[in-house]
Amino acid sequence: MTAHLREVLAEVGESMPPARLTPDVWRRGRQARRRSRLRRSGAAGLVVLLVALALPWSLSRPYPVPWTAGDAGPAVPSRLALPWMWQATVQMDPPGPASVLFGGDSIGLRGTDIFDSEGKLAVVGRNSGDYRMLLYGGWDSIAAGENALLAPDGTRVAQSYLEGSGLDATAGVTIVDLTTGRSTQHGARHGTGCCEPVAWAPDGGSLLVSVTGSAEVTDPNTGYIWHPERLALLDLATDALVPLRDFTPARAIRTASRAAFAPDGQTLAVTEGSMVRLVDRTGTVRWSAELGDRTYLAGTGAFSADGSRITTVTLDGCLDECDEAALAARRWSVGFLDAATGRPLPGAGFAVVTGLAVRALGWANGRELVVLRYEPEAGAHKTRDQGWNDTGWYETGHVTLLALGPDGSTRTLIDPPDDVLTMDVAQDLLTAGRFGGPSSTASMFPARGIIWVAAIPLGCLSAVVGVVALLVVYAVRRRRTAARRH
Amino acid sequence: MDAEKAFNAYVAGGLTRWSRIAYLLTGDRHQAEDLVQVTFERVARHWERVVAGGDPDPYVRRIMHSQHVSLWRRRWRSVDLWSHPPEVPVDDPTAATDRAVVVRQALARLAPRQRAVLVLRYFEDLTEAEAAKVLDCSVNTVKSQTRDALARLRSLAPELGELVGGGELR
Structure with missing residues (x-):
């Protein structure tokens, strides 16, 4: 940044006279x-x-009974509770493999910047039902499923930074193990631009990441200056980073639609502008398909279970200059691309979803498409020149996890409290259709130290x-005794 | 010197500077005055603890930034959102005063955190690490907020291209 901006800021500042304070500050x-x-x-x-x-x-209370083998194993709970403000962290008391990761704007999910950590995500242990927290100190808009990703088997969470991990916040990806609470850093040797996690490979051995470049690119349409980003595969065992595509101004892309792994992990669908391309793990393009400005890759769970189809969502409704009502009235229809050729396939009768946005998390039992439906925050207003994210924390007022059937049916899997704004679900439970598990409530203990503040x-x-009450009782008795004597 | 006298001396000595920072953060004189008032009332509440830590500036800065965000959030619900600024900036980037007006109007349309990073980095000349400490966030967040703020400034006021787009990011 330039000396010019400093000069102008000083110039603007000088136009402000000393504030007129009340004399009794x-x-x-x-x-x-x-x-x-x-x-x-x-x-x-x-x-x-x-x-x-x-x-x-x-x-x-009876000790929570974990799921047993006779109960067909763990499942995603049917209801979520809000965590306590002082809820223990993953590092303090690891919850074990998780079923759900979620965030929002309640006091337990966001805290306050005065004495707590703004920016928190809750992890729900799949065996214990325990709620434990991940803290992000100041990053209040962190989104589960986009900025922090639950591993396919629910045992780890990947993010670019984690408070309390003891690791360098300026580079690499931090992966916290939910069974031990310990964190490891990956990709830090590749410099400060590396990395933001985008998607877990299905085997959990590598991560698709976004790497930020140092150059600047001006978007010819909006005039925005972007530091170009590119997608790369980060091998967690060797720390090797394989760039997949050239640097592009990826911030112009809907974050929920950046990329999706095929079930075999060997190919990926990636979004570049309004194009979707199928690339292999070296970045070689198999095909490209133009989607236009109203159709998007559905999300990280876009590939069908057999890998033959790639799910897209198409917007019918307000694209720009939308008030809250117009955003809430948007209609999203499900479509498909042939994963072998990129050509559109006929629709299969899935229900149209009404809401701010939808993001595909995956396929349950190879049949039902599991999506997160976003509803707009009260007073939300989208304009053309605005930094806007359809699935962003600031823009969202409520989310619902839905299962869409090919017969047009819609099932609500989780309808969490309004303060829950972002969510991710462990892929192994999702693909096995393990939903409707018992709900657990967030236990007050164990607690973080801030409980003692109060x-x-x-x-x-x-x-x-108590002492005053005892003294009063003592005085009353003494008077009564004295009265009896007289 | 008793606590009240020390506090009043501190306020008198730094009022101009804190007023300017508040103005850059809010973009409005009345809101800036409110912000300074609220900030110093907060500082008075904890004055003994503030001075026990040495230089009061870091504490005052942190309070001002957190109060700014809080006040903004409260106001956000009650204002109309405009797709374009109600007043169109004068298209004469060569005049210094007009340039300041354009920058002020563009700053007013940034998100509070974005405005905060620009003020901390380019008005107060803090390092990224120091700014991160004030805003209680990671250095990465400061970097990305700065990048986004500059991009948005350029988008809101293309005539400022030479100010925000021609230089090298530090």
Whole structure:
């Protein structure tokens, strides 16, 4: 960036005279301090009371019974709960292989930047039903399934940065093992542009990643300057990075539609502008297909289970300059490309989905297409010149996991609380159609240390209240005794 | 010097600078004054802890940025969103004052975090690592927010091409 911008910023800044403050800034601040202390004390008392009430109940609950072999194994829960603000992290108490990874904007999924970590994702253990957290310190818009990816077998999560991992945040991919809580870094030797995870290979041995280049490219249509990105395969065993395509201004592409692995892991469908190309693991293009500006690769789960078809979604409705109602009224129809040739195939009667966007996660039992339907955030408004992401955290108000059948049926698999905005599902459970598992609630404990921020002052307050109550009781008894004597 | 006197001396000494930063963050004088007021009230709440840590500036900076985002979020729900700016900037990039107006209007249309990284990096001259600490995010996030902010500035005000597109990113 240039000295010119510094000059202009200084120039703009100089046009601002010193702010006219009220003369009692100090007094107002101190009043707020006293009010805050009172509020904290009150809240602490309430928390202590709740903990006191909840603890015996929690201890009296039967220990959660894990799924057994007779129960046909683990499944994706039919309902999700919101985690507590102080929910323990994966590093503190690993939950084991997960069924679901999700994020959102509740206090438990986002926190506050004053004393907590903004940006959190929740992991649901598939055997225990435990909720554990991954923290991303300041990255409040991190999206499960796009920025952080659950491994196909649910044992790991890949992301470019993870708080508390103890690893360099400026390069490489951080992969946290959900069975041990330990993190490993991959691809860091390839420099600061490497890497953002895009999709797990089906065998979990490699990752499709996005590598950011150092050059600048100006988009001729929008005037945006992009650091071009390119897709590459990162082998997790050897750390080798194989570039698949040339650097392109990939940010112009819908993030949910960047690429999808074929079930055998040997080919991938990748999006470049409005084209979809089938490439092999060396980047050689097998075919290219033009989709136009309203049809997109459906998501990382676009390939059919037998690898013969690639799913696309086509928008019927508002593309640009859309208010919330127009975004909510968008209609998405499912289509297919022949994976051998790239030619369009006839539609198969899947239901049209209404919503802000849909993203394909995969195929259940080789028959039902599992998609995440996005609904717009209240007040959302899309304009042509805006940095917009159809499946982004800021744009989304609610998501629903659906199964679309070839007979036009629609099944709701998970309809989570409104505060859940992003979601990823373990591919092994998804492809086996293991949905409808028992719901578990997020247990208050184990907790992160921030629980004591509220609990300690409240404990002290309770002690004071208890002592005062004892003194009152003692005084009343003494008076009664004295009255009897007289 | 007692705490109140020390606080008042600090406010008097830094008011101009913090007002300018608030103005760059909000793009509006009244909102900037609100932001400075709220920030210093917050600082007064914790003044003993602030000065115990040495230089108050990092704490004040962090509070101002977090308050800016909070105020923006509260306001966001109650404003009309325009597809184009209601006032079209004067197309005369050679005049310094017009250039400042264009930059101010373009800044006002950036997301608060994007505006924040530009102010931290190019007005306050902080390093990426220092900016990341203020915003409580990773260095990578600062890099990507800076990149996006510059791209958006260029998109919103193409006449600023020489300012935001001709130089080398640092």
